[in-house]
Amino acid sequence: MQQFDILIVGGGMAGATAALAISKLNADYKVGVVEAFAPKDNVHPSFDDRSIAFAQQSVVYLQSLGLFKSSWTYAQAIKQVNVSDRGHFGKTQINHDDYQCDALGYVVEVNPYGAFLHQQLNSAGVTLFCPASVTELKQCDAQVEITLSDAQQLSAKLLIIADGAQSPTRTLLKFDFSSVVYEQGALIANIQVQGGHNGKAFERFTEHGPMALLPMSDDRYSLVWCMNNTQLEPYLQMAPEQFVAQLQQAFGYRAGLFTHVGMRSSYPLMFGRVDKVVSHRCLLIGNAAHAIHPIAGQGFNLGLRDIQCLVTVLANTDKQELGNYHFTRSYELSREQDINMVMTLTDSLVRLFSNSSRLVALGRSCGLFAMALSTRLKAPLAKQLMGHVLKGTIK
Known part of the structure; x- marks a missing residue:
């Protein structure tokens, strides 16, 4: 069984960024990434690139x-x-x-950005298992053990789940993911x-x-x-x-x-989230933890703030405490307010601007008009759009 300090399931934008951020913080961490789909080689620009x-x-x-x-x-x-x-x-x-x-x-x-991230993984010394997926998972007292689709067995003190909104790994761990389809x-x-x-x-x-x-x-x-x-x-x-x-x-x-x-x-x-973003020696980031409406363009940015908070917790944790209850609880508490605020905001915007009531429409117009007249009044909206919700303010 190959042993790691940290394993990340999902090598998309959230997972790859998390691996690189952790490697940047401490090159001594042994980090592995499990990704189901091989990145495209020789990515050429296309009019239709997402x-x-x-x-x-x-x-x-x-x-x-x-x-x-x-x-x-x-x-x-x-x-x-x-x-x-x-x-x-x-x-x-x-x-x-x-x-x-x-x-x-x-x-x-x-x-092209995804291809760039995977190039960086290679140069950062991150071990990439691709294409591969997790078929079995066992949470032990001191580590998490996983079996891959090619029968390889891996273990880590901390497992980070970043394999998207339909996360099969989240399902293996029996996280309660509640969702509402719009x-x-x-x-x-x-x-x-x-x-x-x-x-x-x-x-x-x-x-x-x-x-x-x-x-x-x-x-x-x-x-x-x-x-x-x-x-x-x-x-x-x-x-x-x-x-x-x-x-x-x-x-x-x-x-x-x-x-x-x-x-x-x-x-x-859809609007969906897990009841808890952590389990024993496991935590969720990105769309695996929260799926939101694209109305305010907050999805990836919310996931990136998951990574920022994770790295902050790592920076304040001794290596022997990696993945223990204190570690996962610290991460959970650091993310609670931001996730609640963004999810409430986006869902409220969807419902507010989907309402055909003339009275509600008048209220919307008055609010937008007031913002147009005052930089201070639109500062909270600007703050959210620019992602300044972890620290600092815009006045």
């Missing part, structure tokens, strides 16, 4: 680890965020200049815009559902369009020209003239 939003605080943290460069061709700065309620007068803008930072965040293409699904695609986007992002609430446009390289937007599940299939099947026309009609012209759409796909939207 993207993810990094909040400003996430960017600062990743830069401290040597895991982000603003000069990358597949990273695009968000200079301004526009929030509006279609058909109502309320709207507001959040500008990077108001908070003395170069960008409110960055939009990063997942494929009546909406998310349609995602990349959109070309005439004249460029100038680093502007949009969160627009419409009668169909919330729509987000995030700026990407090469004058593209990453579109997330939430709509009733019954509407998804017609929008996925219609001709590209017809889809672009429908999108323009639903969104309006605030973001410019849309000229081209790439491949479209969709996924169901």
Whole structure:
């Protein structure tokens, strides 16, 4: 049986980042990563590459680890965020200049970034088991023992579970994961815009559902369009020209003239979380611990703060205490408030902006209008968007 200090199940963005952050903290830790899917070799840029939003605080943290460069061709700065309620007068803008930072965040293409992370794993001395998955798991007093799909047996003082919202490892451990499936699904695609986007992002609430446009390289937007599940299939099947026309009609012209759409796909939207993020010598991070609506672009950033807190607990723990009750309890307490706040916020936004009541719509508009008039009033929203929830404030 191969022995490790820390094993991570899941080598996606959360798992790989956690492994690299731990190796950066202490190179003496023996770290292994178990990943079910081999990364793509020779990743070439594609119009249809999926993207993810990094909040400003996430960017600062990743830069401290040597895991982000603003000069990358597949990273695009968000200079301004526009929030509006279609058909109502309320709207507001959040500008990077108001908070003395170069960008409110960055939009990063997942494929090239994932390939970069796996290259870093090799150079950091992390042992990668890929492709492999966990078939058996046993929690012992002093370690956790796992058996892989290729029959290899591994043990560790601490097991970190980072294998996504449908985590099979979480199921093996019998974590109680409660979830609510929204009546909406998310349609995602990349959109070309005439004249460029100038680093502007949009969160627009419409009668169909919330729509987000995030700026990407090469004058593209990453579109997330939430709509009733019954509407998804017609929008996925219609001709590209017809889809672009429908999108323009639903969104309006605030973001410019849309000229081209790439491949479209969709996924169901849900609200889900575990009752506890820890078990004996095991803990959960990222989507394995919490699945949230994409309405505010908080998913990966919340998972990255899981990693930050984990590394802080590691830094204040003697190696012989790694994975014990005091260790896992410290991690659990450090994450409770942030996870509760973000999940409550995103779920409340979904319900608030899905409400067709005229009185509620008036309240929404008044709130957005007030934010437009006062930097102080919109500071809490800016703080959340930029990820400044662990420490420090924006005034």
